[in-house]
Amino acid sequence: MPVPHDIPAETELWDAFAKSAFDAEAEPSFHWTQYAGHGPGAELLNSPESVLEIGCGTGRALAHLAQQGVKATGVDLSPRMVRLAGERWAPLGVRIEQAEVLDWLTTDTGRYDAVYSIFGAAWFTDPSRLFPLARERLAPGGVFVFSQPPAIPGAYGPQGMYKGGFAGKAMFTYRYSYKPAVWERHLLRAGFNTAESWIVDAPEPGHIGTLVVRAQA
DSSP, X not given: OOOOOOHHHHHHHHHHHHHHHOOTTOOOOOOSSSSTTOSOOGGGGOSOSEEEEESOTTOHHHHHHHHTTOEEEEEESOHHHHHHHHHHHGGGTOEEEEOOHHHHHHHOOOOEEEEEEESSHHHHSOHHHHHHHHHHXXXXXXXXXXXXXXXXXXXXXXXXXXXXXXXXXXOEEEEEEOOHHHHHHHHHHTXXXXXXXXXXXXXXXTSOOEEEEEEEO
């Protein structure tokens, strides 16, 4: 059964997250892992001319690509984050829109050389619904790439996540975790020609690594 996401409640959650996550002094940067300067970079996108980041958050990755001459578009659920990031990176030509990702992908008529998510919407959206829509937005030969923490062994599928611990107002969302091979099957079922996934080990042994998943149209 599909998980019944409460989009207005999740909008409030991500608006609250934006208060602490956005730093107006932060510079553009692009990295797939949670460890700055560690792991692969934007080369996984295949030198695109246009990109769409789903769940773009602070917009720093989009800003980095825009500095390289890429036409950079982002979508995020949080109105607060969209306003802050949109104002911050507009001088670089970055375009950021506020929307629920499935609604956006359903109505958007654009085509992109790459669609990507860095600990973003691909982590928090049902892949059976998201992946076919992401595939439709790609230009021929385009790539879909996302990263997130690996699944905790034995904990697969949709899982609830509270914000801010276990006290206070009940603000929560759902995230999705699978083994790498299962992610690949989801992508192939969605119509991608190829799919690969791997774990990037943390820079320090025993620390949490990063799942990276890449598929080509």
